[in-house]
Amino acid sequence: MRILVAICFGIACSLAHLYAQSIEDPVPMVSCNSKEADYAPAYDPRTRMLVFTSERSGKAGLYRCGAQTDGNAEPIGGTFVEGSSQRGMITFAAGGEAYGVCYSVYEQQSFAGIVSVPRDDAAFNLGKPIESINGPFFVSHPAVSPDGTRMVICTNRPGGEGGLDLWVSDRRDDLTWSDPTTLGRIVNSSGDEISPHFITSDSLYFASNGIGGKGGFDVFYSVYRDGAWQEPVPMDALNTEFDESDCARLEDGSYVFASNRPGGAGGLDLWISRKMRE
Numbered sequence: 001m002r003i004l005v006a007i008c009f010g011i012a013c014s015l016a017h018l019y020a021q022s023i024e025d026p027v028p029m030v031s032c033n034s035k036e037a038d039y040a041p042a043y044d045p046r047t048r049m050l051v052f053t054s055e056r057s058g059k060a061g062l063y064r065c066g067a068q069t070d071g072n073a074e075p076i077g078g079t080f081v082e083g084s085s086q087r088g089m090i091t092f093a094a095g096g097e098a099y100g101v102c103y104s105v106y107e108q109q110s111f112a113g114i115v116s117v118p119r120d121d122a123a124f125n126l127g128k129p130i131e132s133i134n135g136p137f138f139v140s141h142p143a144v145s146p147d148g149t150r151m152v153i154c155t156n157r158p159g160g161e162g163g164l165d166l167w168v169s170d171r172r173d174d175l176t177w178s179d180p181t182t183l184g185r186i187v188n189s190s191g192d193e194i195s196p197h198f199i200t201s202d203s204l205y206f207a208s209n210g211i212g213g214k215g216g217f218d219v220f221y222s223v224y225r226d227g228a229w230q231e232p233v234p235m236d237a238l239n240t241e242f243d244e245s246d247c248a249r250l251e252d253g254s255y256v257f258a259s260n261r262p263g264g265a266g267g268l269d270l271w272i273s274r275k276m277r278e
Contacts, residue, residue: 023237023255026271028264032065032073035266039258040089040141040195041248043067046096046119050248050256051076052270053088060088062100062124067250078123085110089141090117090124091197093148104129106136113139114153132177133169143196143204151177152196152204162190166206187222187229195246195258204229207245215241219257238273 032038034056041052050067053060062076080087080100089101098117103110113134116127133139133153141154151169157180160167165188167180182188191210194217198204202224207217211232218239220232238244238257246258253275258268 022253022276023273024276026238026255026257026259026273029065029256029270029272030265032063033265033269034073037268038063038265038270039246039268041246041256041258041270042090042092042197043248043250043256044092044096045094046092047122048251050250050270051090051092053090060086062088062090067256076122076124078120079126080115080117080124082126086112087126091142091144091151093144094146095148097144097148098124099130099142099144099151100124101140101142102126102129104134108136111136111138114142114151130169130177132179138164141195143198145198145201147201150198150201152183152198152206153180154194154196155180161185161188163210164192164194166193166196183222183229186231192217197246197248199249205235205247205249206232207243207247208232214239216243217245219244219247243268 034054036055038052038054041050044051049064051062051064054063061081063073064076065073085103087102091099099114100117101112102115104113114130118125118127137157139153139155143152149171153167154164155167156164160182166183168183169177169180171177189210193206193208196204196206205221207219209217213234219235222229222232240261242259242261244257244259248256255273257271259271260268
């Protein structure tokens, strides 16, 4: 068993090394960033644009910009972004189905939870809460697998390893979502694990400040094999002693992520590490 684990870990490390060799040094997405926090990028397969959350208006809202052309950011309309509560952190399945984060009021206070986000042309609208996932605790950072069968969330619900942990919900045959189960101690730590993002249905990126790394939050990835998520591997080509999180991979193999490293417009900014030309 130990030999098998070592082999699997070696394969994952080799893949991470190959990814790191095929991308350029990260640069800020200047036209997309603002002096306020810009984060949670997600590639929209319908429009082939980058959708992200920004606090440039004084609260969290949705914006879009060109995934490759670095075009100017424009706000996204619709009922999802209306109202006084903080809303954002969109995730997409391969067909364009979307989910996001919205605060709901429970008995004593409001908590972030996951909601569906129906789309009407260019507008993103407020859908229904995912009751099996939400509760009187923090639930955020949804990530839907490309095939739409899994959703990984970040939550401090009871039963985790401490702090914010990653949990997964499976989609049932009737299209409802199951009660979440933890990704376990191999992935989760006593620190915080946040901003999951599926690359494939069995490959997950996320950020952690409790596993180790270069400092602050670092980006890691884990693969699902033999019924379990494997040992996380750091994406050293993206990580620094500052915070890196919210990593998304584009169709061409480039990476977009959030970081507060020097060189941005202020606070968290979007950075891109483009795939090297062959």
